[in-house]
Amino acid sequence: MAKQWYPVIDYGTCISCGSCTEKCTHGVYDKEKAPSALVVYPDGCVDHCHGCGNLCPSGSITYSGDDTDWVPPNR
Ligand code: SF4
Numbered sequence: 001m002a003k004q005w006y007p008v009i010d011y012g013t014c015i016s017c018g019s020c021t022e023k024c025t026h027g028v029y030d031k032e033k034a035p036s037a038l039v040v041y042p043d044g045c046v047d048h049c050h051g052c053g054n055l056c057p058s059g060s061i062t063y064s065g066d067d068t069d070w071v072p073p074n075r
Pocket residue numbers: 006007023024025026028029044045046049050051052053
């Protein structure tokens with residue numbers, strides 16, 4: 001199990017579509033800042049969830065502690 005698991009946003013490629021902030025129901029993203037992706041509660045992220053990353057249209061989300069072979073789609 002990863003020690004700490006949370007999304008890391010590449011702001012160089014993020015297009016601020018809001019898909020990740022909309023998807024997550026665990027308070028990880030600041031919904032007030034949507035559609036911008038701002039991680040405010042990394043501890044809320046569910047270990048080994050790739051939910052937001054799988055939706056990201058620009059492959060801008062990776063995960064701290066990711067020990068899987070998952071590769072962001074649409075990258
Ligand atoms: S990986 Fe899952 S729990 Fe973590 S921020 Fe994304 S949607 Fe939320």
